[in-house]
Amino acid sequence: MTTIGVLGLQGAFREHVRSVEATGATGVVVKRKEQLDEIDGLIIPGGESTTMRRLIDKYDFLEPIRAFGNSGKPIFGTCAGLILLASEIDGSYDVHLGVMDIKVRRNAFGRQRDSFEADLDIEGVAEGFNAVFIRAPYVEDVGENTKVLARYDGHIVAAQQGHYLACSFHPELTDDHRITAHFVKMVEESKKTLAL
Numbered sequence: 001m002t003t004i005g006v007l008g009l010q011g012a013f014r015e016h017v018r019s020v021e022a023t024g025a026t027g028v029v030v031k032r033k034e035q036l037d038e039i040d041g042l043i044i045p046g047g048e049s050t051t052m053r054r055l056i057d058k059y060d061f062l063e064p065i066r067a068f069g070n071s072g073k074p075i076f077g078t079c080a081g082l083i084l085l086a087s088e089i090d091g092s093y094d095v096h097l098g099v100m101d102i103k104v105r106r107n108a109f110g111r112q113r114d115s116f117e118a119d120l121d122i123e124g125v126a127e128g129f130n131a132v133f134i135r136a137p138y139v140e141d142v143g144e145n146t147k148v149l150a151r152y153d154g155h156i157v158a159a160q161q162g163h164y165l166a167c168s169f170h171p172e173l174t175d176d177h178r179i180t181a182h183f184v185k186m187v188e189e190s191k192k193t194l195a196l
């Protein structure tokens, strides 16, 4: 059985658990770092990246999550989760986990477009995916090992680097579970590789 943990410190974590369960995998809310030992993959949800970082520090999650990723276990960051994964945040000295080679801009779509929906083609994952953006970041630049999976208005809104997956929008807020299913597949593949 594949178990996916959803970091449950702040933000839209319950909806992610529901989406994971819809794919047939087991979803658990992760509130203590010890739980990282019991899961095969981790989702970092949307919310507010600065608040989530404060709670990550408070509950001593920063190094354990980095180690989880370094061990080869997949991590999926959505919206604020994408910001937490990034190696560079435009206009800020702050970097959080810094495990994914992407440069992000927070609240990048501007005030008038605080939240909106768009149909996206996500390469190798889903065509016509109804993406919900809420004060979303976008990715300004990616490293050479990072694959761009989707763009909106020319801006990168989904990317993958090996076992790290990130998107600017909230895939858990619709009943379309294809991105979650893609992540579950990544986790199942990594389990096979890590067992060798």
Ligand SMILES: NC(=O)CC[C@H](N)C(=O)O
Pocket: 045, 046, 047, 048, 049, 050, 078, 079, 080, 081, 083, 106, 107, 134, 135, 136, 137
């Ligand atoms: N929906 C979201 O996760 C918004 C992200 C938020 N604007 C941030 O900077 O962290």
